[in-house]
Amino acid sequence: MKNHEIAKIFNEIAGLLEIKTDNPFRIRAYRRAALNIEGLTRNVEDLSEDELIEVPGVGKDLAAKIAEYIKTGNVAVHEELKKEIPQIVLDLESVPGLGPKTAMLLHEKLQIKSIDELAKLAEEHKLAGLPGIRGKTEESILKGIGMLRRSQERSPLGKVLPIAQDLVDQLRVKAPLTRIDIAGSLRRWKDTIKDIDILAMSDNPKEVMRVFVHLPHVKEVIMQGPTKSSVVIKEGLQVDLRVVAKESYGAALAYFTGSKEHNIRLREMAVKRGLTINEYGIFRVKDNTKLGGEKEEDTYRILDLQYVPPKMREDRGEIEAAIEGKLPKLVTVKDIKGDLHVHSKWSDGSHTFEQLVEASKEHGYSYFALTDHSQGLGVARGLTVERLAEQKREIDTLNKKLKNIRILHGTEVDIRSDGTLDFPDDVLQTLDLVVASIHSGFKQTKEQLTSRIVAAMKNPYVSIIAHPTGRLIGERDAYEVDMDEILKTAKETGTAMEINAYPLRLDLSDIYAKKAKELRIPIVISTDAHVTTQFNFMSYGVSIARRSWLEKEDVANTLEVRQLLKKLKPFHRT
């Protein structure tokens, strides 16, 4: 699938044009096209030129560049720009606070060859004297280099959300505010997060800012103004706090939640109607009358749009759907009737069946699937055939005693390196459902990995493929698989795909989950819980589902157990 490669090239072109101070709207056009191609659920290679032009932000010119890439493997404009602008300028620009202008200036005037050299020159005060640069700028460049070196990639949602919640709790106690919300990509529950955005309502913003920059978490203050401040916390993340008054809170929350691309679309719509939107409200241009802004819903209502839930605000078609009143009714945590991927003490989990039953009841479930590991997975104390049979007897006995809840007996069967399953069919046949997944041989070729999963899906007893790309956000990249091929086979075989809610996994990701929905493949949301507290991860999985536009009907484990079993393989059971 070349969507990702093309998006990357368009983004690089945008970055290079930025350095050249090219037309900013042209730059934005490349970025917008990149975003939409990345989010496309169809493969660009399968699209005709007419269909390409249908993609928002892609016109005749960019459609031709996409065709060029598919045909030749590169884009001429991109190659020429790369020749014109040396890599070092892009490297310099990656320093926070250092933009295209300064990066180009440093390259042209001082022929700087590396970030290390830049740091050395800044320390020796050899930058001062260049146009617009004096002592403070040298300091801020050094700070920026420090941040660059500390800041790893984006952090997993599951790691950042608790930190943000803690900051909000502290501010609520210590600062004079009447309301506080997490905004930004955290509010959209994006799977990875770059910084934390917080919005507060207060009549005394200065005092709020004073408290904020003195919180114990804070390591460094980047900037501090009366309505907006930014700090770096000990965990290495940047935190932005914005404070506004009650009458602007909704507009500020919308502005600060983003995404930027979503907001730009709204602002463009406003302009066409003689209106303007900023973080203080929505206004009529001719007489500057404020039409709304206290509530987030105001803007959408005034633009004749359905209210767009935060998790859908990515400019991936939600605006068009909202215009037509066709936004999906998104699945919620309350819709989930049971968890279909749960481990117990029998393998590498921590809890007994009884404890898992209790936890399931507390979550309002009417069933859960016990899916301990299979024999080959020694590290996880995988079950032998004999242990699995013994487990079945215990579960049967327990199920007879249980009321209003049922344990489904399953397994998380390992898909072995050669593509065979870790239990024979006559064993799988005894189970209520079978979850299959890969735990080894991640370094195999894309073809090998894909064919292993495809082979598993063709087995009549495999109900669900779990965490199909194997990614561990921030720890291990997704292994190479041909997801189009996998989804195609899922469709053909009726195998369900899992959205694994484990915060480091979130796998399927939002883009592929959306694609699975469009193909009408059964989807389940499961936590992969190894301890009962991890049942709470369900909200992460549901957030991915919501970002993927999934409705209740798209998610199999919103069904009661009888319908669920009819929906999942094997189809012949009663």
Next chain:
DNA sequence: GCCGTTTTCGGCCCGACTGTTTTCAGTCG
């Protein structure tokens, strides 16, 4: 480079903060 119930050409989202400036450019979100 895209796009069109005011346009096929002329628009294109908007504001806060900083540093080096005397009115603004650069950067960020």
